[in-house]
Amino acid sequence: MPPEDVDVIMVAPKAPGTEERKAYLEGFGVPGLVAVKQNPSGEAREVALAMTKAMHWTKAGILECTFEQETYEDLFGEQCVLCGGLVELMRNGFEVLVEAGYPPEMAYFECVHEMKLIVDLVWQGGIKRMAEVISNTAEYGMWAVGHQIIGPEVKEKMKEALKRVENGEFANEWVDEYKRGIPLLKASREKIGEHQVETVGAEIRKLFAQK
Incomplete structure (x- = not known):
């Protein structure tokens, strides 16, 4: 288990890796999921969204969920x-x-x-x-x-x-x-x-x- 003072986030593309890469190179992106498990810094959600933006996922759309929901x-x-x-x-x-x-x-x-x-x-x-x-x-x-x-x-x-x-x-x-x-x-x-x-x-x- 991670320490309580560490942010724990998840970003997950809703597409195979090959399709995600193809969309990125074409200047677009694939839909993605974001989850925050721990947020002691108060900035975990913003960091997760910044990561998805860097990968162009925000151009397609982002959904928020929990770790359990995405996994199951x-x-x-x-x-x-x-x-x-x-x-x-x-x-x-x-x-x-x-x-x-x-x-x-x-x-x-x-x-x-x-x-x-x-x-x-x-x-x-x-x-x-x-x-x-x-x-x-x-x-x-x-x-x-x-x-x-x-x-x-x-x-x-x-x-x-x-x-x-x-x-x-x-x-x-x-x-x-x-x-x-x-x-x-x-x-x-x-x-x-x-x-x-x-x-x-x-x-x-x-x-x-x-x-």
Whole structure:
């Protein structure tokens, strides 16, 4: 624990480091979070905001939060939605189409490549705007089928994951993984690298490279 006479602050970008750097070099910035845990000097908040301004985050916007809120929400989002949830959704969708006899290249386009196009629409205008922009057929399928795939049972699993984050179980598990030389990470990276979704994806990116 830090001494009581020391300011304790946190500044956290709401974007991957590569995107943060890109935005900075372009003269803009990414949204960020600021938290103050200890403020004996009375200037901790001002120092934190000055740091975000130096990194151009204030051009995009800053939200204030607590250390706990940022930590728990960030881990939950990574595990259940942005990384873990999204990757498993794409991989399983790809496998279902390929196992049903559809061309892997088309399966990749439908379940992986086009993900960015849809997410960009949500990023730009929200879910409602995305629904208005896609075809009526796509929108109907979204409302009629989506909740059957990601239903109440998945939400309950998400709640369990959040509890594991909040009670420290995930942190302990991660510390143990790190002490053992990250065997799960290494094995998982190798496994996904050998998966057909990756080998097909590499070929697709070569053939349809974005210039």
